[in-house]
């Protein structure tokens with residue numbers, strides 16, 4: 001099972017609305033969260049390498065998420081599930097929804113991005129693994145599967161950590177796990193025929209109430225305008241002046 | 246308000262400075278006391294270090310063979326068992342804390358706040374979203390326990406000078422066997438300062454062109470006692486190891502001086518250096534976005550400018 005979140009494309013520079021109520025997102029380009037795209041690519045490679053019966057792509061969100069699921073199907077997922085809701089769910093609510101889906105679908109592996117580039121929370125995979133009482137391999141940059149056991153190399157602050165864990169499990173992806181393939185036109189045509197089921201979220205869970213209240217959204221503090229120096233002599237002088245070197 | 250529990254980060258021998266930064270965050274609002282949970286294997290020295298942080302009342306030490314490596318699946322149930330006595334449970338927003346804290350929160354049936362940057366009362370917090378393009382204010386008053394990771398670049402580490410009592414605790418949780426630690430392949434960094442805590446950092450980007458050319462960055466760094474960092478492009482191209490990546494998905498740092506060389510200044514990179522005291526950029530393209538945030542910019546070819554700088558900063 002691969003989780004695909006619909007997010008603002010990473011090239012878009014989002015702007016805060018002047019009244020502090022949120023972000024000006026009308027009409028901006030949307031895409032699959034880049035880390036989730038890596039997750040789907042990894043699932044495809046696992047299928048090509050070790051065999052996998054089926055790859056199910058899941059998204060939780062508005063009806064528009066069907067676009068991203070179609071892209072996922074074009075990349076190579078076998079079927080897609082949209083758990084439809086118009087609420088912006090917190091990570092715990094997403095994890096609870098995914099847990100309910102895991103109970104239905106019984107996947108051997110759930111793969112998703114380590115974070116979504118909108119909320120930057122980096123929580124959902126860990127929370128799902130926790131609720132499911134199964135292993136988690138976060139920030140994965142290398143994954144091998146040998147029967148019921150998997151080995152992951154994780155990008156941690158101190159370097160690369162290797163762990164071994166039993167399946168089923170949750171893996172969250174880091175950037176260097178793989179480079180996602182490009183979708184070809186014939187695949188887009190084929191994807192139109194693949195099953196995409198839309199299920200209302202209340203059919204899956206009623207446990208999605210928010211715990212936090214966002215009271216304001218503000219632009220970040222701006223840095224003071226700097227200067228361009230002429231050469232390295234001037235640069236060294238400037239840094240000396242400030243006592244930085 | 247209740248008590249704050251902080252999950253200590255360490256490498257098996259020494260406490261990571263991120264722990265004292267979490268203490269600073271907890272110190273920034275009124276509470277009934279700050280305790281630190283140290284999970285370790287033969288970690289008596291780590292518990293002592295934690296007890297010496299100013300402002301800490303108690304260190305809860307669970308020393309066990311299970312705790313030799315910081316596996317979230319193994320540590321989370323132990324932290325969750327301790328957490329019931331607390332109003333707040335904090336960990337650093339390092340890979341350690343990001344891995345662990347959501348697992349703890351889910352066990353406690355509560356949400357988690359990531360990367361808290363500031364709070365006035367311990368109920369309402371500021372945190373970045375969209376790679377730092379926006380700062381949200383979040384009210385967590387509805388949570389019975391507030392679980393959060395603390396953005397370490399936003400806090401100065403609490404000083405030493407404390408004298409907390411150390412309480413030995415036994416593991417009161419069931420420890421799963423489904424996750425096993427194998428090894429850590431770490432780079433010792435050649436004795437250079439640690440990227441996350443260094444006062445000065447020199448970073449190189451794609452423009453360096455090769456692992457070999459990256460020596461220029463190391464040479465410059467060594468002249469000014471700086472740690473070395475890199476853009477994602479430099480890491481992806483294999484010039485340096487992953488643990489040097491600075492940015493949204495790498496390390497968020499706050500050195501006094503940050504020198505970006507041959508780095509364009511993509512938003513994902515900038516979010517990692519916004520809190521730097523002074524930013525210097527060397528780039529041959531005067532339009533590069535890095536100049537928008539640089540305090541001092543030098544428009545030059547790095548292969549001329551950097552050797553020149555190294556010569557001028559000769560020891």
Ligand SMILES: Cc1cc2nc3c(=O)[nH]c(=O)nc-3n(C[C@H](O)[C@H](O)[C@H](O)COP(=O)(O)OP(=O)(O)OC[C@H]3O[C@@H](n4cnc5c(N)ncnc54)[C@H](O)[C@@H]3O)c2cc1C
Nearest residue numbers: 450451452476477478492493494495507508509529530547
């Ligand atoms: C989901 C996601 C997460 C990401 N996370 C991160 C992250 O954490 N950190 C990060 O850094 N990036 C991240 N990125 C990547 C980011 O978008 C940029 O692609 C990356 O930062 C570019 O690296 P760079 O500046 O080294 O390379 P480039 O953008 O290629 O810039 C190279 C620069 O070098 C200059 N140059 C070339 N030759 C010379 C010369 N001889 N002398 C001087 N200057 C020269 C050029 O003018 C240019 O400005 C992420 C991207 C995505 C999609």
